[in-house]
Amino acid sequence: MDSISHVDAGDAGHIVVSGSHGGASGGEFAGQYELAAVFFNDAGIGKEEAGIAALRMLNVPAGTVSHLSARIGDAEDTWQNGVLSHLNASALSYGLSRGERLQDAVTRLLSALE
Numbered sequence: 589m590d591s592i593s594h595v596d597a598g599d600a601g602h603i604v605v606s607g608s609h610g611g612a613s614g615g616e617f618a619g620q621y622e623l624a625a626v627f628f629n630d631a632g633i634g635k636e637e638a639g640i641a642a643l644r645m646l647n648v649p650a651g652t653v654s655h656l657s658a659r660i661g662d663a664e665d666t667w668q669n670g671v672l673s674h675l676n677a678s679a680l681s682y683g684l685s686r687g688e689r690l691q692d693a694v695t696r697l698l699s700a701l702e
Contacts, residue, residue: 590663592617592628599623603694603701607663610652610674615642618650624701625649627690629660630673640674649679649697653690667691 589595592608595617603625608614610628618626630652631639643650653670670690682700684693 590661592626595621595623597621603627603697605663605667605670605690605694607659607661607666609660610640610642610650611638612641612645615645618642619646623648625679625694625697627666627670627672627694628652629658629666629670630655631660633674643674643676646676647678649676649682649684651675651679651684651690651693658690 590607592606592614600621601624604623605627608628609631614628625648632655633639640652651672652674653666654673657671658666658669672686672688672693675684682697
């Protein structure tokens with residue numbers, strides 16, 4: 589989804605790929621539902637790592653793609669071209685890694701979550 593603000597109860601249990609920045613507001617939206625995992629755009633990271641604040645807020649696997657690899661606000665571009673830039677501890681525990689293509693990471697994560 590282009591905006592994480594569109595996440596709802598029907599997305600619970602799913603992996604969500606969002607074009608939104610991974611800031612605190614993104615973490616608040618994503619944290620309202622029991623998602624299997626969620627990915628955002630790092631939006632250039634920003635002051636005091638504001639663009640990746642959601643990663644610290646979420647207990648599910650979560651990460652950001654580099655703003656240099658995918659357009660902010662564009663989930664399709666995030667999916668097609670996104671390269672992981674930052675990950676939370678849960679994502680790391682599943683073996684996801686920085687520099688990996690988002691599609692490859694999600695494919696492996698789907699297998700691990702089954």
